[in-house]
Amino acid sequence: MKIMNCPLNGPRNISEFAYGGEVKPTPDAQAPTQEWADYVYYHANQPGILREWWLHVPTSYWFIAERDVTTDRIIATFKPEEVLR
Amino acid sequence: MQPRRQSFIAVPTDPCSGSLPALAMADFSLRPRLGFKGAGTADWLAAQGLSLPPEPNQSVKDDQGRLIARLSWGEFLLLGDFAALQSAWSFETAPLCFPLPRLHSHAWIVISGDAAPKMMAKICGVDLRAHKFAQGRIAQTSVARLNAIVIADRIRGRLGFHLLSDISTSQYLWDCLCDAMLEFDGAPVVLEALAKESHGQTDAQG
Incomplete structure (x- = not known):
C-alpha cells in the first residue's frame, strides 16, 4: 500500500489524497492573457522531481509534495507556508 | 429476499441491565453537537x-464530560450540549469565528469495547491501538471508504471511539460496522447504554 505523509494528519493511505497540479508562480493580475492561458492550461510535463499540490480529502487540507514523476516516489511533503513565503 | 441488517432502530440491549456486549455500538446522532471555524475561533x-x-487532531473533555475536538488550528468540533455557546455567538462579538452546524451534516456513532481497535483495523488504515492512538487523539481519515473523524475515548470504562461521518451515507457505515463487529461478539445497543446519564462510570456525553 502506498503511503503519503500529510503535514497535518500524518501518514495516510494514498487513496485519501487527490492530485492538484504543479506548483507554479501565479501571474500578476494584470499579466497578458497569453501568460494566464499558459498558467492555466500548460504544464511542464517533464520527467524528474516536481513540486505539486495535493489534497488530503477527509480534511480538505491542501499541501505541497515533492515527487519524482518518473518513479512516482514521494520525496517530501510540506505545509504550504513552508514553501510559499 | 435477503433480511435487512441491524439498523438504527435495532435495540437488542436493555439499557437498565447494566451488561454490554463485548463490543457495543450506539447511534448518538440525535445528540447535540456543533462546530466553529475561522482564524479567530x-x-x-x-x-x-x-x-x-493545544494542537490539531487532539481532543479534551471539560468538567461536564463534553468533548472539545480540535480538527485544525482554526476548526473545532464540540460534542455535547453547547447551547449556551451557540447563543453567545454573533458576527459582532466573535470576529473571524463562524458556526459550523454539525447536527445535520454528520452522523455520530459511539463504539465501546476493548476489541474496538481490532474491529476498526478491518475498515480503517490508521493504527488505532491504544498504545499508538491514545485517549483524546483524533484521526481524520477514511473508514469503510468514507471520510470520517475518529476520536479515541474511554466509554463505560472500556476503549472506545466516537465516529463522525457524513450523515447521508451513515446507514451504509452502520451496516459496515455491524458486519465488522460480528466476529468480536459486538452488537448495536440503545443510546442510553453508552450515554452518560444512565451510567456513572460512562464517559460518553451527548
Missing part, C-alpha cells in the same frame, strides 16, 4: 471559558 472559544487542545 480559538481565541473566541477560550474567551468563553473553554479549555482547548
Whole structure:
C-alpha cells in the first residue's frame, strides 16, 4: 500500500489524497492573457522531481509534495507556508 | 429476499441491565453537537471559558464530560450540549469565528469495547491501538471508504471511539460496522447504554 505523509494528519493511505497540479508562480493580475492561458492550461510535463499540490480529502487540507514523476516516489511533503513565503 | 441488517432502530440491549456486549455500538446522532471555524475561533472559544487542545487532531473533555475536538488550528468540533455557546455567538462579538452546524451534516456513532481497535483495523488504515492512538487523539481519515473523524475515548470504562461521518451515507457505515463487529461478539445497543446519564462510570456525553 502506498503511503503519503500529510503535514497535518500524518501518514495516510494514498487513496485519501487527490492530485492538484504543479506548483507554479501565479501571474500578476494584470499579466497578458497569453501568460494566464499558459498558467492555466500548460504544464511542464517533464520527467524528474516536481513540486505539486495535493489534497488530503477527509480534511480538505491542501499541501505541497515533492515527487519524482518518473518513479512516482514521494520525496517530501510540506505545509504550504513552508514553501510559499 | 435477503433480511435487512441491524439498523438504527435495532435495540437488542436493555439499557437498565447494566451488561454490554463485548463490543457495543450506539447511534448518538440525535445528540447535540456543533462546530466553529475561522482564524479567530480559538481565541473566541477560550474567551468563553473553554479549555482547548493545544494542537490539531487532539481532543479534551471539560468538567461536564463534553468533548472539545480540535480538527485544525482554526476548526473545532464540540460534542455535547453547547447551547449556551451557540447563543453567545454573533458576527459582532466573535470576529473571524463562524458556526459550523454539525447536527445535520454528520452522523455520530459511539463504539465501546476493548476489541474496538481490532474491529476498526478491518475498515480503517490508521493504527488505532491504544498504545499508538491514545485517549483524546483524533484521526481524520477514511473508514469503510468514507471520510470520517475518529476520536479515541474511554466509554463505560472500556476503549472506545466516537465516529463522525457524513450523515447521508451513515446507514451504509452502520451496516459496515455491524458486519465488522460480528466476529468480536459486538452488537448495536440503545443510546442510553453508552450515554452518560444512565451510567456513572460512562464517559460518553451527548
